[in-house]
Amino acid sequence: MTKPARFLDSATFAFLDIxxxxxxxxxxxxxxxxxxxxxxxxxVGEWQTLINPQTRISPFIQSLTGISDAMVAQAPLFEDISxxxxxxxEDTIFVAHNARxxxxxxxxxxxxxxxxxxxxxxCTVKLSRKLYSGFRRHNMDALIxxxxxGQVQRHRAMGDVSxxxxxxxxxxxxxxxxxxxxxxxxxxQRPSIPSNLPTDVLHGLPHGPGVYRFYGxxxxxxxxxxxxxxxxxxxxxxxxxxxxxxxxxxxxxxxRVDWTETAGELGALLLELKQIKELSPLFxxxxxxxxNLVSIELVENADGYxxxxxxxxxxxxxxxxxxxxxxxxxxAERALSGIAAKNDLxxxxxxxxxxxxxxCFQRTLGRCRGxxxxxxxxxxxxxxxxxxxxxxxxxxxPWRGPVAVFxxxxxxxxxxxxxVYNWMHVATLHNEDELPDLxxxxxxxxxxxxxxxxxxKALMGQDGRSLKVVELGAIGxxxxxxP
Numbered sequence: 082m083t084k085p086a087r088f089l090d091s092a093t094f095a096f097l098d099i100x101x102x103x104x105x106x107x108x109x110x111x112x113x114x115x116x117x118x119x120x121x122x123x124x125v126g127e128w129q130t131l132i133n134p135q136t137r138i139s140p141f142i143q144s145l146t147g148i149s150d151a152m153v154a155q156a157p158l159f160e161d162i163s164x165x166x167x168x169x170x171e172d173t174i175f176v177a178h179n180a181r182x183x184x185x186x187x188x189x190x191x192x193x194x195x196x197x198x199x200x201x202x203x204c205t206v207k208l209s210r211k212l213y214s215g216f217r218r219h220n221m222d223a224l225i226x227x228x229x230x231g232q233v234q235r236h237r238a239m240g241d242v243s244x245x246x247x248x249x250x251x252x253x254x255x256x257x258x259x260x261x262x263x264x265x266x267x268x269x270q271r272p273s274i275p276s277n278l279p280t281d282v283l284h285g286l287p288h289g290p291g292v293y294r295f296y297g298x299x300x301x302x303x304x305x306x307x308x309x310x311x312x313x314x315x316x317x318x319x320x321x322x323x324x325x326x327x328x329x330x331x332x333x334x335x336x337r338v339d340w341t342e343t344a345g346e347l348g349a350l351l352l353e354l355k356q357i358k359e360l361s362p363l364f365x366x367x368x369x370x371x372x373n374l375v376s377i378e379l380v381e382n383a384d385g386y387x388x389x390x391x392x393x394x395x396x397x398x399x400x401x402x403x404x405x406x407x408x409x410x411x412x413a414e415r416a417l418s419g420i421a422a423k424n425d426l427x428x429x430x431x432x433x434x435x436x437x438x439x440x441c442f443q444r445t446l447g448r449c450r451g452x453x454x455x456x457x458x459x460x461x462x463x464x465x466x467x468x469x470x471x472x473x474x475x476x477x478x479p480w481r482g483p484v485a486v487f488x489x490x491x492x493x494x495x496x497x498x499x500x501v502y503n504w505m506h507v508a509t510l511h512n513e514d515e516l517p518d519l520x521x522x523x524x525x526x527x528x529x530x531x532x533x534x535x536x537x538k539a540l541m542g543q544d545g546r547s548l549k550v551v552e553l554g555a556i557g558x559x560x561x562x563x564p
Contacts, residue, residue, distance in 0.1 A: 087262050088174070088269075089253070094119045094203070095173040096249070098241040099183050100146045102134050104329050106189040110134035111159060112148050115238025116169060117246055122253075124246075128169050129239055131156040146236045159190045167191075170200060174269070178221055178245050179276055180204035182329060201269055205245050206276035211264045212252050219276065224248045274319050275332040282338055286312035289493055290349045291342040292356065297334035297363075304331060304364045307353035311340050331364045344497035345488030347539050347548065351499065351506045354531050374530055375413045376403040379470065385459045386452050387466045388430040389417060395528035397503035401477035404470045406530045416473075424469040427452040427462075476537055478503045480552050485516060486540070487549040500553070504536045505529065516553065 097116045103109035115129040131148070133156040143149050166187075177183035180202050191198035209219040216227065221244055224230065230247040234240030253261045267280075274280055286293075291311050295304040295318075308314030315338060343349045357365045376392045391413055392403060407413040417431045427449045428434045429441040443449040444456075451457040483502035489495070498510040505528065510516065540550060 087258070088265050089258055089262050090121050092120070093125070093173045094176050094249075095170055096176045096242050096246045097170075097183060097187075098177060098238045098245065099186055100148055100236065100238055101186060102136055102138050102142055104182075106185045106329075109186075110136055111186055111190055112138065112146070112153055113238040114162075114166065115242045117239070117242045118169075118173065119246060119249070127239070127242075128166075130162055132162065133158050148237075160194055163191065163194060163196070167196075167198065173200070174203050175200035176203045176205060176245070176249070178205045178241065179333070180206075181275070181332060185329075203265060203268055204276060205248060207268055207274070207280070208252070208264060209248070210276065211268065211280065212256055212260070221245070228252075275335045277333070278335050278338070283312060283316055286315055286338075286340065287342055288312050289342055289490065290344070290346050291340055292349055292352045293338060293340040294356070294362075295331065295335055295364075296337040296339070298336060300337070301334075302360050302362045303334055305353055305356045305360065305362045307346075307349040309346050309349070311342070315340075327364060342493070342495065343488070344490040344493070344495040347486065347535075348488050348497045348499055348509060350535055351532065352509070354529070354535065355506070358529070374528070375407045375410050376475070377405050377413060377417065377470070377473070378402060379404065379466065381463075382430070384455070385463075386427075386430055387463045389432050391432070397505055397528050398478075400475040400503065403475045404473040406475070406533065408530070420469050422448070424465060425450050426466060426469060429453045475533075476504070476541075483507060483553045484540075485510075485551045485553055487551070501536055501540070503528075504533045504540075506532055506536065 095116050095118055097114065099111050099115075100113040101109050101111050111132050112134050113129070113131050116127060117124055118126040118128075131153050133153045135158065138148060138150050138153070175184060181204070184200070184202050188198050206219050209216075209224060213219075213227075216223075221235070221241060225232070225244055225248075228248060228251050230244055230251065233243045233247075235244075256264075274282060288310050290307075290309045292305060292307045293311050293315055294302060294306075297303045306314065306318075319332075341352060343352060356362075374393070374395065376395055377389050378392045379387045379389055382388045391410060395403060395406075405413065405416055407416065414433065417433055420426060421428055421431050421433060421443070425448055427441050428443050429436070430452055434441050440451070440454040440456075441449050444451060444453055450462070452459075452462040483500055486499040486501055488497045488499065496511065498513065498516065499506060500508040500510065539548065
């Protein structure tokens with residue numbers, strides 16, 4: 082059997098480092114690139130250039146790197162050096178320290194030119210973790226100190242390249258060619274895994290629905306997500322070329338992943354919402370609890386005309402009395418203004434003008450038919466209001482009490498029973514025998530906008546799901562009246 086050719090003997094390794102105007106590849110730019118080429122134990126060339134980023138370099142970055150606006154003013158644009166850079170990197174192994182950062186920026190610069198760039202990528206942070214797993218820290222300063230590498234000009238491209246290559250050669254000498262070859266081959270064949278996670282992090286992740294959680298230092302919860310295939314979704318987080326500083330920060334902070342399996346997608350969606358709102362992960366933006374949730378109520382004034390008022394507390398048992406759900410007072414008022422303008426309704430009665438004697442301002446412009454000064458029949462006005470607001474009316478709960486929503490996963494044999502009342506998720510059970518003992522009394526479930534939208538869509542069949550929904554009274558659970 083032919084022995085495979087060794088990477089260390091045949092491949093060209095391009096040790097590359099960049100300096101940038103910031104940490105976000107979607108809008109920050111490269112200011113310097115340095116590359117040293119290594120093959121079969123020898124440096125076979127190098128290439129470096131400053132780059133005009135076409136944007137201002139902040140004082141902090143200038144202080145960190147020593148690269149000033151004046152230094153790059155006459156430097157070439159990335160567009161000017163892109164063809165040469167691509168040629169230099171052709172058929173090489175792209176090596177960088179925390180390679181997802183450098184590789185992501187290089188790809189982003191090519192993408193701006195309408196070009197695709199790809200390469201085999203080796204991260205020396207991961208290489209250090211693999212070869213020296215007994216150590217906790219693997220950043221460049223730690224490697225320089227730990228292995229007694231020569232001092233270099235840190236945060237300049239060729240200085241960091243020198244340190245990176247010095248570590249590589251030191252590890253090769255200390256661990257031997259066989260271990261180094263095995264480590265390099267293994268890392269090049271693996272999915273891209275953040276540097277501080279174990280390389281086997283994807284092993285054991287289920288290929289089914291559920292919720293996954295990312296944790297950082299001191300087990301701080303970073304992120305909660307859901308998927309119908311947990312393993313595939315987690316792997317997709319690791320395969321991107323971070324185009325945002327948020328993605329880079331989360332990747333660098335990751336230390337642990339765990340998960341909770343569910344029977345189906347609805348259970349996963351509800352669990353994700355619950356954990357995001359209760360646990361407030363650092364990197365989740367969507368679905369945080371709405372602190373200023375507002376709706377609209379219509380009530381008759383002393384003259385019998387319907388007038389609008391903002392409701393800040395939503396009572397789940399009377400949802401049909403509310404119109405629209407808004408995350409702020411401003412959003413609600415914007416909706417009211419649109420309805421008033423489209424239907425010639427009175428701004429005073431819609432609480433868009435402060436109380437004052439006489440007609441509303443829109444009446445003087447002919448945009449109100451006179452409900453504010455008795456100029457429009459009360460019955461006609463109220464009918465127009467009801468028609469105008471009809472599409473915003475919240476859905477009333479169509480069952481007498483709580484229901485059990487059954488989700489079954491044939492592949493895993495798992496069944497989840499989601500107890501729902503007034504569109505709010507109350508509990509998740511795993512056995513029908515638990516239902517007769519379920520006590521809902523005293524569980525004041527706070528109304529939640531995201532849960533409402535999700536459950537309405539699922540139970541009304543608007544998302545194409547076919548769910549088994551059973552009233553609790555029909556399976557032995559006494560009628561329950563929740564507060």
